[in-house]
Amino acid sequence: MTATLALASVPAFAQHAGHIASPPNEKIDAAFDIVRTEVKSEGPDVVFRVQVRGKAGTIRPKPTGQFAGSAVYSYVWPTSLDSAGVGFESKQGILALAVTFHPDFDDAADGGANRHVWHPHWVVLVPDDACGKGSLKVKDIPAGTTPKVPATWPKVPLLIDSPTYPTTLATDTVEVRVPAPVIGATAGVKFDGVTSALKVNANLHAPLLCISNVFDVASGDLSLPGTIAR
Template sequence: MSRTWLSGTAVAATLSLCLATAALSQPITAQPSDTVLASFDIVETKVVTRKDAVVFSTRVRGKAGVDMPTATGKFEGSEVYAYVWPTSLNSAEIGFEKDQGIVALAVTFHPDFDDAAYGGKNRHKWHPHWVVLNEDKACGAGLKVTDIPKGSTPKVPPTWPNVPLLIDSPEYPTGFKGNVVNVEIPLKLLGGIKGASYDGVTSGLKVNGNLHAPLLCVSNVFKVASGNLSLPGKVAPAK
């Protein structure tokens, strides 16, 4: 796969800084790039409110969702592909303790394991997650899904999939149509979403081969809608 790479330090540092510096812009548009696989080459991303829902949407140069990781037959070392919307939401908004890291909605595919709520199966389909990200230099792109230390009992949402990560597995309607992927969430579940900042990212993640923390790393970044993870988008009513 041809990929656009960002340094791990730049990804983590810029994403952390941008929460306080995002400017008005909706939607975020990007120039197509032949160096990025078409199904992950973001050309537009937006988060809008419509009546009683908030809709996360990303449009790519090619057909969305057509490219998926190759199954390895084992959990350790397996890969995840994702369409991601980093936001300025607080982790308390999605059911975790407050101020735990960078909150992002992700639509993922991973053929080697299930992480649905209540023991459900989801390895054979694209599906949504909330994740809380933090910097970790051990990861290829400098970010990880935040680990839950062994023996701790943090606050988690009802649809937490019982894995040692700050990850949630809600069953939001998720759709792929042509070059667009979107997720629709009831507005009542996201009280702080109006006016929140966001960006769009396509990325790969990888499970640690030794199953130690960091357990799930952002291993590479395919494309960032803003180009610099500055979260320039502002959630607003659809036009």
């Protein structure tokens, strides 16, 4: 599949409370072939889950030995949440929760190491044709600017956050438990599911981190048909 992702209007017939069911696709690697995506309030947490046809997390990028040009693999939940909810300025783009693996660099908060484990991020996604026509990137922070960022921002020039939410990859499911106060009110909040690869710009300038390949989209069109359930 190409790297193209674009927001579409939400078709009325595609509304779901809490989950999105997706047909299996034998043409997609089983570890990234989404069959069910859900986001639900459970006790003190909002739980993000994605179920795939195969074993989650078994396919990882090959190390390159350097940051420039390296790859990131991800399980992503794009949402309709406002970016201000997790500590960025308001209305910066598509706020998404992502579980990522990248063997060539660390981007944990406060200089921590996370390159050897699947781990969560909040990212702000915006379109940029420099990544490919109709493609998205993690929003760059222009040099010389000091935007509002979360306390666990990893000090890279991107709108990205590195929280330490409990994250598990068990059999066919990826799960992240986000404390409910982080998100706040969830009534009417929409979501989708995506599996994708991203690539660090070999020249290390904006766009720094582009979506380079889309493996699967739960809705098929990034229309955010899911609604967070209680």
